[in-house]
Amino acid sequence: MGKDDLKSRVEEPPSLYGHYTYADYLTWKMDEMVELIKGKIFKQAAAPRVNHQRLSLKISTELYSILKGKKCEVFAAPFDVRLPVKSKKHEDIDTVVQPDICVVCDPDKLDELGCVGAPDLIVEILSPGNNRKELQNKYEVYEESGVKEYWVIHPNECTLLIYNLINGKYQASKLFTHGDVVKSDAVEGFQLDLSEIFENIQ
Structure with a gap:
């Protein structure tokens, strides 16, 4: 050749x-x-829409403010998260995702290419065309790889569902929306007032 x-x-x-x-x-x-x-x-269906970007920026800003000076760090897409099963060698890893937002509290999981191993918190903001990927395929790999907390936000419906990893399996919260204040179990001090977060989301 x-x-x-x-x-x-x-x-x-x-x-x-x-x-x-x-x-x-x-x-x-x-x-x-x-x-x-x-x-x-x-493949991503298209560039993220305006409401997606509004939510991503608001939540990332809240996390950055809370985590400033602490061990945990927040990262926003595009940011490669490799979820190894057998080993951390590139040729052995077959799952690489780019969560909208993630928090990594173990600095040993970070390298120049991104994160290798499960983040402590992942936030995915649904976009038209990728709902099945987020709700089924990513749910499975996040659960299997040990992501402690997985938040799924639906911009059009202004709702949030939280999955907490308990004994290796996800347990879903109730469906949160306007008027709810939600707290993270995985990231100390992180909470969101959803009325503020969903403000100006049409």
Whole structure:
């Protein structure tokens, strides 16, 4: 195989039906953001919408303010979170996600490429076209990898559902909305007044 052939193989978008690892992921040159879940590629449907970005900024700002000077750190997408099963080697990792927001309290999980291992808190803000990915596929890998707390926000409905990891399985909260103040069990001191968070969300 010639040099040009190899270059074209690396830059060619991968098939949606293959099985890939983080080692493959690092070679791709793609204009759109993709995630790997158990080796399968999931593409983002489109750029996040205005309400999505409003919510992401509000929540990230709250977290940054609370965590400033503390061990835990907040990160917003795009930010690679690798969820290893067998080992931390690139070729052994087949799940790489980009949560909208995540909090990592163990500095040993951070490297120059992002996070390797389960964050303590993940917040996903649903967008049209990716609800199934968030609610089914990501739920499974977050539970399996030990993400302590997983928040799912539905901008159009102004609702929040919290999954807490208890004995290795997620237990869902009630559905929160305007008027509720929610607290995190995984991140000390973090709480949200949902009336403020959902203000100006149409």
